[in-house]
Amino acid sequence: MTPSTITVSIPLPSARVRWAGLGLATGLVVALIAGPALGPRPILAADPAAAPEHTIAVSGTGRVVISPDIADLRLGVSITAKTVKAARTANATAMTAVIASLKKLGIADKDIQTTILSLQPVYDYSSNGSAPRLTGYNLSNGIAVTIRSLDIVGDAIDGALGAGATTLDGVSFRVDNQVAAERQAREAAMAEAKSKAQTLASAAGVTITGVASINETVAPVPYPMYYGAQAGAAVRDLATPVQPGTNEVTVTVAVVYVIG
Numbered sequence: 269m270t271p272s273t274i275t276v277s278i279p280l281p282s283a284r285v286r287w288a289g290l291g292l293a294t295g296l297v298v299a300l301i302a303g304p305a306l307g308p309r310p311i312l313a314a315d316p317a318a319a320p321e322h323t324i325a326v327s328g329t330g331r332v333v334i335s336p337d338i339a340d341l342r343l344g345v346s347i348t349a350k351t352v353k354a355a356r357t358a359n360a361t362a363m364t365a366v367i368a369s370l371k372k373l374g375i376a377d378k379d380i381q382t383t384i385l386s387l388q389p390v391y392d393y394s395s396n397g398s399a400p401r402l403t404g405y406n407l408s409n410g411i412a413v414t415i416r417s418l419d420i421v422g423d424a425i426d427g428a429l430g431a432g433a434t435t436l437d438g439v440s441f442r443v444d445n446q447v448a449a450e451r452q453a454r455e456a457a458m459a460e461a462k463s464k465a466q467t468l469a470s471a472a473g474v475t476i477t478g479v480a481s482i483n484e485t486v487a488p489v490p491y492p493m494y495y496g497a498q499a500g501a502a503v504r505d506l507a508t509p510v511q512p513g514t515n516e517v518t519v520t521v522a523v524v525y526v527i528g
Contacts, residue, residue, distance in 0.1 A: 321480065321526060322474070322526070322527050322528065323480055323524050323525060323526055323527060324465050324468050324469060324476070324524070324525045324527055325522070325523070325524045325525075326461050326464040326465045326468070326522075326523055326525070327461060327464075327520060327521065327522045327523070328456075328457040328458060328459070328460030328461030328462070328463075328464065328520070328521050328523065329456075329457050329460060329518065329519070329520045329521075330452070330453035330454060330455065330456030330457035330458075330459075330460065330518070330519045330520075331453060331456070331516055331517070331518050332449045332450075332452045332453045332456070332516070332517045333514050333515070333516050334443050334446065334449045334514065334515050334516070334517060335443075335512070335514055335515075336418070336441035336442050336443050336512050336513075336514070336515050337416070337418065337443060337444055338414065338415070338416060338441065338442050338443065338444045339414075339415040339418055339421045339439055339440070339441050339510075339512065340412060340413070340414055340415075340439065340440045340441075340442065341412070341413040341414075341415055341421070341424060341425065341428075341439050342383070342410065342411070342412050342413070342436070342437035342438060342439075343366070343410070343411065343413070343425075343428050343429075343433045343435060343436045343437065344363075344384065344408060344409055344410030344411060344433065344434070344435040344437075345359050345362040345363045345366060345408070345409050345432060345433055345434050345435070346359075346406060346407070346408040346409075346434050346435055347359045347362065347406070347407055347434070348390055348404050348405065348406040348407075349404055349405060349407075350403070350404045350405075351404070351405065352387065352405050352407075355387070355404070355405045355406065355407040356387075356407055358407075359407040359408075359409055361432070362431070362432030362433070362434075363409045363411075363432070365431040365432050366411075366428045366431045366432055366433045367380060367411070368431065369424075369427035369428055369430070369431040370413060370424055370427065370428060372427070373420045373423055373424055373427065374417075374420070375413060375414075375415060375420075375424070379413060379414035379415070379416070380411055380412075380413050380414075381411060381412050381413075382409065382410070382411055383410045383411060383412045384408060384409070384410035385408070385409050385410075386407070386408050387405060387406070387407050387408075388405065388406045388408075389402055389404075389405055389406075390402070390403050390404045390405060390406050391403065408435075410435065410437075416444075418441075418510075418512050421439060421510040421512075422507050422508045422509060422510045423507070425439070425508045425510070426507060426508050439510065441512045441513065441515065442515065443515060446517055449517040450486065450517055450519060452517075453517045453518060453519040454484070454519045454521070456519075457484075457519045457520060457521045458482075458521055458523070461521055461522075461523040462523070465523065465525045469525075469527055472527075474527040474528065475527065475528060476525045476526070476527055477526050477527060477528040478525070478526040479523060479524070479525055479526065480524040480525065480526050481523070481524045482521055482522070482523050482524075483521065483522040483523075484519060484520070484521050484522075485519070485520045485521075485522075486517075486518070486519050486520075487517075487518040487519075487520070
């Protein structure tokens with residue numbers, strides 16, 4: 269008996285179907301490989317293997333008292349006249365005399381600076397129900413003076429008032445260079461902080477092994493002020509007394525020490 273042959277024809281998928289199948293198979297393989305990595309995992313806020321650092325936080329303050337060597341003087345001329353020209357002329361004459369009195373004491377040009385120069389109309393509001401009436405103009409000229417010799421501060425005030433200054437805002441005192449004083453205050457502040465930390469560590473039975481952080485605060489130096497325009501103008505035959513006093517430089521540090 270002659271054997272028979274059966275032929276079965278299977279249609280091949282199109283190119284689009286073949287690429288879709290290949291993509292699906294690749295996706296399944298990637299999912300199987302990355303599945304464990306994409307699964308939920310615990311979130312650690314810190315490495316449990318690292319031991320926490322033990323610290324002592326303290327503060328220290330250092331203070332250094334210094335004598336000022338610079339005075340800052342603020343004064344000016346304010347004049348009211350019926351016309352702008354008259355106010356300007358009178359003010360310029362008075363301020364020129366004031367500046368000349370300061371230079372006569374040896375104060376340099378670089379230490380005299382104009383701080384305000386303003387012209388304002390002056391009105392009379394006394395008429396009830398009527399519009400204000402223009403009566404004149406006020407011209408103000410103010411200067412700031414740096415005095416590098418405290419011995420002449422009183423003379424500078426008296427000379428300026430005598431020459432025509434009409435306003436005296438005040439006198440402030442400062443130190444020209446306080447870097448050295450800040451360094452001393454900083455060293456004193458650190459010494460105080462270290463002493464506190466050593467006392468605490470000794471009482472707790474631990475030792476200081478290092479420093480974790482240092483924060484510093486430098487307090488602004490309060491300048492002693494003198495206000496005496498009226499007194500200086502009223503008693504012209506007496507020298508104006510000026511006392512510079514002292515200033516204080518303060519430095520505060522916050523230190524975190526590592527203990528073991």
